[in-house]
Amino acid sequence: MTADTPKGLVLNIQHFCTNDGPGIRTTVFLKFCSLRCKWCSNPESIGRKPELAYNPGKCIGKKACGRCLAPPAPEGAMYVVEGADDKVRINWDLASECGEETTALCPTGALYLFGKPMTVDEVLEEAEQDSAFYRESGGGITLSGGECLLQPDFSAALLAEARNRGITTAIETAGNVPWEFMAKVLPHVDTMLHDHKLTDPARHKKWTGVDNTRIKANFKRAYETFTDTRFIARTPLIPGVNDDEDHIRSVLAFIRPHDNVVDYELLPYHRYGESKYGFLGKVYELADFTSPTPESLARLQAIIDGAFGRDGVEKRKPTNEQARPE
Amino acid sequence: MATSTKRIAINCGGGYVPGLNTVVAGATLAARELGWEIVGIHDGYDGLLARENYPDGGLVKFDARAIDNLDGGGSALGTAARNDPFRVRTINADGFVEERDRSDELTESIRAEKIDAVISVVGGSAITGAHALSVAFKLSRKGLRTVCIPKSVENDFAPTRLSFGFNSALSYVTETLDRIRTVARDVRRLAVVEVPGHQAGWLALQSGMAARADVVLIPEIPYDLHRIAARLRDHETAGRGPALIVASEGATAKDDAGGAAPETPISALRKSLSPLADPRFGEGAQVIERSGAVAASLALNLQRLTDIETLPFSLGQLVRSGAPTAVDRQLGLAYGAGAIRALHDGKSEVMVTFQPPDLKFVPLSEAINKVRTVPADSEFVRIARALGICLGD
Numbered sequence: 199m200t201a202d203t204p205k206g207l208v209l210n211i212q213h214f215c216t217n218d219g220p221g222i223r224t225t226v227f228l229k230f231c232s233l234r235c236k237w238c239s240n241p242e243s244i245g246r247k248p249e250l251a252y253n254p255g256k257c258i259g260k261k262a263c264g265r266c267l268a269p270p271a272p273e274g275a276m277y278v279v280e281g282a283d284d285k286v287r288i289n290w291d292l293a294s295e296c297g298e299e300t301t302a303l304c305p306t307g308a309l310y311l312f313g314k315p316m317t318v319d320e321v322l323e324e325a326e327q328d329s330a331f332y333r334e335s336g337g338g339i340t341l342s343g344g345e346c347l348l349q350p351d352f353s354a355a356l357l358a359e360a361r362n363r364g365i366t367t368a369i370e371t372a373g374n375v376p377w378e379f380m381a382k383v384l385p386h387v388d389t390m391l392h393d394h395k396l397t398d399p400a401r402h403k404k405w406t407g408v409d410n411t412r413i414k415a416n417f418k419r420a421y422e423t424f425t426d427t428r429f430i431a432r433t434p435l436i437p438g439v440n441d442d443e444d445h446i447r448s449v450l451a452f453i454r455p456h457d458n459v460v461d462y463e464l465l466p467y468h469r470y471g472e473s474k475y476g477f478l479g480k481v482y483e484l485a486d487f488t489s490p491t492p493e494s495l496a497r498l499q500a501i502i503d504g505a506f507g508r509d510g511v512e513k514r515k516p517t518n519e520q521a522r523p524e
Numbered sequence: 525m526a527t528s529t530k531r532i533a534i535n536c537g538g539g540y541v542p543g544l545n546t547v548v549a550g551a552t553l554a555a556r557e558l559g560w561e562i563v564g565i566h567d568g569y570d571g572l573l574a575r576e577n578y579p580d581g582g583l584v585k586f587d588a589r590a591i592d593n594l595d596g597g598g599s600a601l602g603t604a605a606r607n608d609p610f611r612v613r614t615i616n617a618d619g620f621v622e623e624r625d626r627s628d629e630l631t632e633s634i635r636a637e638k639i640d641a642v643i644s645v646v647g648g649s650a651i652t653g654a655h656a657l658s659v660a661f662k663l664s665r666k667g668l669r670t671v672c673i674p675k676s677v678e679n680d681f682a683p684t685r686l687s688f689g690f691n692s693a694l695s696y697v698t699e700t701l702d703r704i705r706t707v708a709r710d711v712r713r714l715a716v717v718e719v720p721g722h723q724a725g726w727l728a729l730q731s732g733m734a735a736r737a738d739v740v741l742i743p744e745i746p747y748d749l750h751r752i753a754a755r756l757r758d759h760e761t762a763g764r765g766p767a768l769i770v771a772s773e774g775a776t777a778k779d780d781a782g783g784a785a786p787e788t789p790i791s792a793l794r795k796s797l798s799p800l801a802d803p804r805f806g807e808g809a810q811v812i813e814r815s816g817a818v819a820a821s822l823a824l825n826l827q828r829l830t831d832i833e834t835l836p837f838s839l840g841q842l843v844r845s846g847a848p849t850a851v852d853r854q855l856g857l858a859y860g861a862g863a864i865r866a867l868h869d870g871k872s873e874v875m876v877t878f879q880p881p882d883l884k885f886v887p888l889s890e891a892i893n894k895v896r897t898v899p900a901d902s903e904f905v906r907i908a909r910a911l912g913i914c915l916g917d
Binding site for chain 1: 608610611613615618619620621622654655658659661662682723744889892893895897899900
């Protein structure tokens with residue numbers, strides 16, 4: 199790769215993932231998202247810049263350190279409370295502009311940043327540690343987020359280079375991007391996992407922040423333009439929001455005319471993101487959702503199985519098995 | 525020093541606490557005596573930033589007649605638990621949802637309305653922290669004349685001895701503890717009641733004492749679960765009725781309270797990318813959990829240790845609602861009038877505080893991040909111990 203290869207803002211690289219495309223995969227989470235889903239379990243992925251995070255377990259306290267309580271840390275960003283516990287606490291409203299100059303003050307790593315600029319080579323060097331598993335399982339690399347299509351130059355470069363090295367590629371996207379972004383990345387993608395969160399545009403806006411007009415147009419155009427790409431539709435299933443038969447049938451009506459949409463998966467909501475809101479200091483916006491019941495999930499899954507011609511008696515094979523290359 | 529201030533705005537940051545309308549009434553009545561005008565901004569600063577959402581244009585004029593119609597409870601101005609002029613959610617030209625800093629627009633709008641100063645009622649909670657005070661502090665640094673009034677059902681603002689809202693919450697919690705004790709005795713279970721107090725345990729301690737609870741757990745005193753279990757077994761052995769436990773939502777076990785996590789071998793890259801790469805970090809201590817988590821966890825663990833059936837309750841948001849007590853009505857009126865006095869005296873960037881018997885004015889730079897915790901040697905703690913209340917240590 200050349201020196202002017204774009205850098206991406208990477209949130210995390212997760213190994214041995216089995217739900218992000220075919221086989222065993224390495225999932226690269228990119229930062230920055232253009233939606234604000236009220237059930238989001240990755241709040242640290244939303245912002246477009248690196249963001250301060252704090253691990254109180256690593257703070258050694260004011261008496262032993264206290265370096266972050268003075269400039270160049272912003273005024274009032276960190277403080278301690280009188281009492282036996284002299285660990286630093288964060289005023290997240292006043293710490294919003296903290297960057298490396300602040301985290302560099304912390305000798306123990308209690309203060310750090312979510313989001314790290316990385317080159318294509320740096321990401322692939324990490325991902326290729328799993329190359330033996332890719333070969334055996336039909337896996338590869340998956341770009342997720344945030345919204346990986348919001349960094350189109352980096353995503354395209356990374357996926358193109360991955361393919362050059364013999365690694366299969368996948369992306370996870372919610373599709374709320376200009377078509378040009380999607381068109382730039384998709385030529386380098388083997389499998390695109392994409393979200394159909396809600397059918398009704400007004401309800402989509404209510405729960406995610408924008409309506410789904412552009413999203414649906416992007417998906418339809420992608421199905422028709424990139425005929426060799428394998429598409430897998432998904433719905434994060436949130437009880438009381440989109441766990442109704444009408445939505446599932448509407449998505450099926452949208453995808454079934456396209457042969458390259460090979461499956462439709464339901465992702466039952468689980469309350470994972472809660473504690474991370476505390477670490478990031480975000481105002482806790484997660485509504486009080488519950489997980490779907492097994493009965494509800496089975497009922498909706500049966501509709502999908504019927505539409506795909508599966509008998510619904512035998513347990514459906516996991517998608518990664520179905521999509522595994524012959 | 526008298527000033528020429530004539531038109532004052534008032535708004536409520538943070539969430540509801542009992543007595544908000546009395547602050548508005550206090551400020552309006554005191555302003556009227558000076559010939560000043562008071563206008564209210566709806567929902568924090570949303571009244572000025574999203575005027576199209578309000579039939580009255582986002583500003584409401586308060587005069588004596590309007591005050592006559594204000595209830596003791598409720599908030600005529602709404603609240604602003606999640607509103608932040610520095611992070612206003614919007615859809616940008618690219619169709620992306622983003623948070624935009626509209627504070628300059630806000631200060632310009634305040635100038636255009638010929639508003640000379642803003643009185644902000646500020647407070648916090650486990651979820652939002654002292655968010656509204658931080659917003660007021662940042663706006664004051666942009667040149668906005670600001671006077672803040674402290675509200676808190678947790679009474680955790682250090683600059684003041686008594687935030688308004690606390691006394692009403694204390695009365696409500698105490699009455700509710702009495703009811704829960706009756707229910708718990710009826711079904712012969714150990715009641716574990718969680719009350720607000722993420723960093724300070726005043727509400728749990730004072731209500732627990734008033735309701736003669738058997739165990740009170742507060743953030744300032746990490747608890748030993750086995751010690752509590754032993755106390756509960758003694759309680760049962762003595763033939764007494766089921767015990768009552770009151771816990772602040774910020775109460776922590778001794779094991780969770782301190783000590784750096786031991787280093788584990790993780791590659792530098794993974795460590796630098798995400799704390800989730802650290803297996804000890806995922807569900808760490810001191811995380812703001814949803815309301816009720818402490819009661820549920822304590823009840824479960826104590827039942828496991830004692831074989832006494834438990835009954836967990838979380839009073840949560842209920843504590844922040846309802847009508848104000850007489851104490852909070854007086855305090856709210858006094859704080860409102862005190863804010864007008866501060867402006868009349870030419871003060872700005874201050875918080876009105878109650879330091880008995882006086883109202884005093886503390887610079888915001890000294891008020892910010894100051895948490896009023898329960899000192900280990902406080903008289904309240906000594907009295908609780910003298911009454912035989914187990915504090916978990």
